[in-house]
Amino acid sequence: MDIDFDVKHGLEGVAVAISSISYIDGEKGKLVYRGFEIEDLVENSHFEETAYLIWFSSLPNENEIDFITSMLAKKRTLPKKIIEMMKSFPKNAHPMGVLRSVVSLLGMYSKKDSSTLENAINLTAKIPTIIAYWYRIKNNLPLIPPKESLKHSENFLYMMFGEIPKHSDLFDKALILHLEQGMNASTFASTVTASTLSDIYSIITTAIGTLKGPLHGGANEKVLNMFKEIKSVENVEPYIYTLISNKEKIMGFGHRIYKTYDPRAKILKHWIKDLFLKDNVEYFEIALKVEEIVIKEFKEKKIFPNVDFYSGILYNYFNIPSEFFTTIFAMARIVGWTAHAMEYRKNNRIFRPRSIYNGPKGLKYKEVKGVEKNG
Numbered sequence: 237m238d239i240d241f242d243v244k245h246g247l248e249g250v251a252v253a254i255s256s257i258s259y260i261d262g263e264k265g266k267l268v269y270r271g272f273e274i275e276d277l278v279e280n281s282h283f284e285e286t287a288y289l290i291w292f293s294s295l296p297n298e299n300e301i302d303f304i305t306s307m308l309a310k311k312r313t314l315p316k317k318i319i320e321m322m323k324s325f326p327k328n329a330h331p332m333g334v335l336r337s338v339v340s341l342l343g344m345y346s347k348k349d350s351s352t353l354e355n356a357i358n359l360t361a362k363i364p365t366i367i368a369y370w371y372r373i374k375n376n377l378p379l380i381p382p383k384e385s386l387k388h389s390e391n392f393l394y395m396m397f398g399e400i401p402k403h404s405d406l407f408d409k410a411l412i413l414h415l416e417q418g419m420n421a422s423t424f425a426s427t428v429t430a431s432t433l434s435d436i437y438s439i440i441t442t443a444i445g446t447l448k449g450p451l452h453g454g455a456n457e458k459v460l461n462m463f464k465e466i467k468s469v470e471n472v473e474p475y476i477y478t479l480i481s482n483k484e485k486i487m488g489f490g491h492r493i494y495k496t497y498d499p500r501a502k503i504l505k506h507w508i509k510d511l512f513l514k515d516n517v518e519y520f521e522i523a524l525k526v527e528e529i530v531i532k533e534f535k536e537k538k539i540f541p542n543v544d545f546y547s548g549i550l551y552n553y554f555n556i557p558s559e560f561f562t563t564i565f566a567m568a569r570i571v572g573w574t575a576h577a578m579e580y581r582k583n584n585r586i587f588r589p590r591s592i593y594n595g596p597k598g599l600k601y602k603e604v605k606g607v608e609k610n611g
């Protein structure tokens with residue numbers, strides 16, 4: 237068979253767009269949003285401000301921060317009919333399935349369905365409400381309406397639990413860590429949808445469905461479930477060496493771009509260590525032992541913890557159940573998804589790669605006995 241072009245398996249190393257949104261140095265472990273290092277942003281910024289930076293390319297002034305904060309606060313409510321529909325969903329539905337479905341449903345209630353910034357902000361404001369309402373519906377708890385006076389992250393925790401827990405600033409900063417990460421799988425998938433000139437609800441539904449997979453954002457849930465199975469530090473060695481000898485992937489490790497410690501995992505680990513020294517933080521010691529073994533055993537393959545390895549320990553500290561972890565990722569990453577969709581549309585061309593056919597040719601139709609003929 238003549239094969240006249242290469243297949244780049246998993247599109248490794250292939251650039252599909254030019255972007256000014258974020259920069260990653262995978263060898264040095266650096267992540268930069270619009271020119272600002274991630275360490276600087278988590279130290280000094282907050283969700284609304286960094287989201288503005290990603291959408292608008294520069295940090296907001298006082299009026300601009302008021303604008304984005306009030307837009308995000310005012311758009312939090314969901315149509316009553318959607319809430320009624322959510323109450324009829326099966327209680328065991330996975331939160332990512334619910335989020336994907338409700339974003340899709342919202343598309344049917346929207347008159348404006350283009351990929352404008354206004355629509356991006358509207359959906360970003362509504363996603364925390366969908367997540368919190370599903371948590372409360374699933375647990376037969378009364379719904380807590382959003383409070384306009386609260387910031388984005390505080391309002392989410394308030395709608396989930398009826399109060400703002402201590403150290404909620406760390407939750408806000410964790411969102412910043414997840415806002416954007418170049419042409420990752422979910423951003424690529426949603427950029428493909430954007431390239432067909434489809435609507436924002438379809439773009440974000442695509443993205444959520446892609447993020448859900450355990451090789452991508454779904455890994456954060458799997459990591460915590462692994463810690464729960466391991467139960468105690470003494471069990472780490474036999475558990476991890478069994479995975480290694482079975483050639484199973486260890487969740488929360490490895491990355492297509494980072495060939496060193498993911499800077500976000502480093503930051504999360506640092507925060508968790510600080511919390512651990514003053515409070516009861518579950519699974520931290522197990523995580524440290526898992527990390528020690530994996531880094532030692534995979535030295536040559538350069539497998540290090542990624543963002544999904546430590547994020548769950550923090551979410552668990554805030555009493556968020558593990559099956560909701562990936563929805564928290566989506567709640568932040570929607571900023572990157574929408575920024576990429578809008579940036580790509582400025583110089584749009586439909587994505588249409590090709591595959592190499594390696595099936596049979598020249599076959600002739602033959603009637604199969606017992607099968608009715610067409611027409």
Ligand SMILES: CC(=O)SCCNC(=O)CCNC(=O)[C@H](O)C(C)(C)COP(=O)(O)OP(=O)(O)OC[C@H]1O[C@@H](n2cnc3c(N)ncnc32)[C@H](O)[C@@H]1OP(=O)(O)O
Nearest residue numbers: 450451452453455485486487488489490491492537542544
């Ligand atoms: C937000 C995010 O999406 S971060 C990533 C979250 N995903 C995970 O944590 C799931 C576990 N990790 C993985 O599956 C991978 O490392 C990915 C999907 C993140 C990256 O995948 P790729 O760049 O395609 O790397 P690939 O899967 O080819 O791995 C390269 C080699 O390292 C090994 N490897 C990679 N990750 C792991 C891991 N977590 N555990 C064990 N081995 C691993 C592979 O088995 C492969 O070995 P081989 O060359 O002997 O076959």
Ligand SMILES: O=C([O-])CC(=O)C(=O)O
Nearest residue numbers: 417419420421492493543
């Ligand atoms: O970049 C990737 O391939 C995965 C991703 O979204 C992240 O690490 O945040």
